[in-house]
Amino acid sequence: MGNVETLVVPTRGRGLVEITALVQECVGRHLHGDGLCTVLVRHTSASLVIQENADPSAARDLEAFFARIAPERDPLWTHTTEGPDDMPAHVRAALTATTVSIPVLGGRLGLGTWQGLFLFEHRRRPHRRELLVHLGG
Amino acid sequence: MGNVETLVVPTRGRGLVEITALVQECVGRHLHGDGLCTVLVRHTSASLVIQENADPSAARDLEAFFARIAPERDPLWTHTTEGPDDMPAHVRAALTATTVSIPVLGGRLGLGTWQGLFLFEHRRRPHRRELLVHLGG
Amino acid sequence: MGNVETLVVPTRGRGLVEITALVQECVGRHLHGDGLCTVLVRHTSASLVIQENADPSAARDLEAFFARIAPERDPLWTHTTEGPDDMPAHVRAALTATTVSIPVLGGRLGLGTWQGLFLFEHRRRPHRRELLVHLGG
Numbered sequence: 471m472g473n474v475e476t477l478v479v480p481t482r483g484r485g486l487v488e489i490t491a492l493v494q495e496c497v498g499r500h501l502h503g504d505g506l507c508t509v510l511v512r513h514t515s516a517s518l519v520i521q522e523n524a525d526p527s528a529a530r531d532l533e534a535f536f537a538r539i540a541p542e543r544d545p546l547w548t549h550t551t552e553g554p555d556d557m558p559a560h561v562r563a564a565l566t567a568t569t570v571s572i573p574v575l576g577g578r579l580g581l582g583t584w585q586g587l588f589l590f591e592h593r594r595r596p597h598r599r600e601l602l603v604h605l606g607g
Numbered sequence: 608m609g610n611v612e613t614l615v616v617p618t619r620g621r622g623l624v625e626i627t628a629l630v631q632e633c634v635g636r637h638l639h640g641d642g643l644c645t646v647l648v649r650h651t652s653a654s655l656v657i658q659e660n661a662d663p664s665a666a667r668d669l670e671a672f673f674a675r676i677a678p679e680r681d682p683l684w685t686h687t688t689e690g691p692d693d694m695p696a697h698v699r700a701a702l703t704a705t706t707v708s709i710p711v712l713g714g715r716l717g718l719g720t721w722q723g724l725f726l727f728e729h730r731r732r733p734h735r736r737e738l739l740v741h742l743g744g
Numbered sequence: 745m746g747n748v749e750t751l752v753v754p755t756r757g758r759g760l761v762e763i764t765a766l767v768q769e770c771v772g773r774h775l776h777g778d779g780l781c782t783v784l785v786r787h788t789s790a791s792l793v794i795q796e797n798a799d800p801s802a803a804r805d806l807e808a809f810f811a812r813i814a815p816e817r818d819p820l821w822t823h824t825t826e827g828p829d830d831m832p833a834h835v836r837a838a839l840t841a842t843t844v845s846i847p848v849l850g851g852r853l854g855l856g857t858w859q860g861l862f863l864f865e866h867r868r869r870p871h872r873r874e875l876l877v878h879l880g881g
Contacts, residue, residue, distance in 0.1 A: 472744045474641045474710045474717065504748045506782055506878045508643055508708045512719030514659045520842040521834060522788040527823035528834050534820050535835050539676070539813070546671050549664035560658060560665050561672050568657040568722075569707050570843050571782045573748045573878035580748065580876045582786030585842075602717045604643045604710035606743060606880060607746050609881050611778045611847045611854065645780055645845045649856030651796040676813070683808050686801035697795060697802050698809050705794040705859075706844050739854045741780045741847035743880060 472606035473500045479599045481591035484555075486521070486529045490586045493603060494579055500605040501574050508571040508604040515559030515592045516599050517566040523586025536562045536592075559592030566590055574605075609743035610637045616736045618728035621692075623658070623666045627723045630740060631716055637742040638711050645708040645741040652696030652729045653736050654703040660723025673699045673729075696729035703727055711742075746880035747774045753873045755865035758829075760795070760803045764860045767877060768853050774879040775848050782845040782878040789833030789866045790873050791840040797860025810836045810866075833866035840864055848879075 475496050481487055497507050511518055522528045540561040542554040549557045570587065573580040581587065589599055612633050618624055634644050648655055659665045677698040679691040686694045707724065710717040718724065726736055749770050755761055771781050785792055796802045814835040816828040823831045844861065847854040855861065863873055 472642050474712055504878075505746055506880055508710060510708075510710055510717060512717070512722065514657070514665075514719075514722055519838050520788070521838060525823060525825075528788075528831065531821050531823045531831050532835060532838060535814065538820065540672065546675065547668050549662060549668045551662075557665065557668050561669060564656050564658060564669060565702055565839055567704070567841065569709060571708050571784075571845050571878075572843060573782060573784055573876040575748055575876070580784060580786070582788075582874065585786065585788055600719065602710040602712070604641075604708075606643055609779050611849055645847060647845075647847055647854060649854070649859065651794070651802075651856075651858055677809065683812065684805050686799060686805045688799075694802065694805050697806060701793050701795060701806060702839055704841070706846060708845050737856065739847040739849070741778075741845075743780055 472604050475603045477601045477603060479589050481599060482596050483594050484591055485533055486588040486590055488523060488586045489589050493587055496603045497574055497579060497605060498577055502577045505574040506571055506606050507574050507579060508569060510569045510602045512600045514563055517563040517568055517590045518570050519566050519588050519590050520570060520585050521588055522584050524584055555594045562592045609741050612740045614738040614740060616726050618736060619733050620731050621728055622670055623725040623727055625660060625723045626726050630724055633740045634711055634716055634742060635714060639714045642711040643708055643743050644711050644716060645706060647706045647739045649737040649739060651700055654700040654705055654727045655707050656703050656725050656727050657722050658725055659721050661721055692731045699729045746878050749877045751875045751877060753863050755873060756870050757868050758865055759807055760862040760864055762797060762860045763863050767861055770877050771848055771853055771879060772851060776851045779848040780845055780880050781848050781853060782843060784843045784876045786874045786876060788837055791837040791842055791864045792844050793840050793862050793864050794859050795862055796858050798858055829868045836866045
């Protein structure tokens with residue numbers, strides 16, 4: 471049978487927060503052999519990405535890319551009542567992932583050597599973001 | 608053991624169709640406790656997004672964003688035999704999701720308060736879109 | 745109980761490599777009934793897409809789209825020590841998928857008629873890419 475846990479991740483405004491270790495801890499509480507770990511971010515203005523965890527310049531450039539492709543105060547946006555960073559946040563979330571499923575090997579997330587799992591905060595202000603983590607056989 | 612069901616969703620041409628309730632019904636037929644619900648859209652010109660379900664202006668702006676980033680009749684496209692909306696549809700599908708996996712809590716999809724699951728139709732004409740839904744423990 | 749297998753896919757530089765048959769073989773070794781197949785690419789400069797498998801012009805146009813949206817030598821990039829194709833590769837990976845989960849019906853991947861699963865190589869040089877495949881009930 472699967473298990474579901476809720477995790478809460480504080481963010482400091484726009485940018486990536488690595489959550490690999492946090493999710494690994496959660497895996498370790500439930501799975502000792504092989505299985506599958508699925509993470510859902512329960513928000514529409516934050517998302518998930520699996521990215522390089524070694525060099526912070528990759529994270530900065532990713533942020534700059536999204537700021538260019540879906541800028542604030544774009545004349546395209548009509549959904550503006552929640553602030554200028556809200557609609558860009560929804561677009562960024564649609565372009566990245568809201569759920570990811572990672573195979574687990576011997577109780578460890580099967581990510582590659584240079585991969586980290588990140589919560590991608592898209593709003594300017596700090597938030598507390600809720601994740602659901604499902605662990606199955 | 609998991610169960611797989613096929614759902615059919617009619618669309619009215621380009622845009623988002625909320626399918627949260629339809630998928631929840633399907634979950635309710637198979638899962639009463641915790642588990643995992645995976646949805647696959649079986650097409651390359653429609654996709655899935657988890658987005659804000661409250662304000663229709665967010666859905667309109669998302670549609671406008673994709674129309675700008677992958678427009679019809681872009682000189683870049685050589686794959687044009689199936690119509691001017693076909694290649695943009697493939698690009699939109701690649702940028703969003705073809706599969707999503709949502710943890711289930713007590714028989715309910717674990718989406719956040721403001722999240723809805725949407726089928727994103729990328730062709731101009733109405734279609735009947737097939738989804739596969741897997742429910743596991 | 746689930747099973748996890750490692751697959752290795754050689755690429756010939758930037759572009760799509762269809763892996764549907766390879767993953768189907770792996771499914772066939774473990775699942776004869778219904779279930780779920782999850783694939784993770786263990787790299788940050790290659791990714792996964794489910795796309796049209798019939799006409800190679802769709803794959804070429806998809807490649808051209810990503811070359812335009814995240815070009816090499818873009819003044820935006822500061823992460824350049826691993827070569828001009830490295831940061832565009834990370835952006836492409838973030839915009840597509842690192843993991844996909846496909847329901848399995850009677851031992852067969854439940855993809856639609858025109859869908860294929862592709863490994864998307866984002867670096868210029870050929871690589872050997874590792875995938876983890878999880879098969880569950």
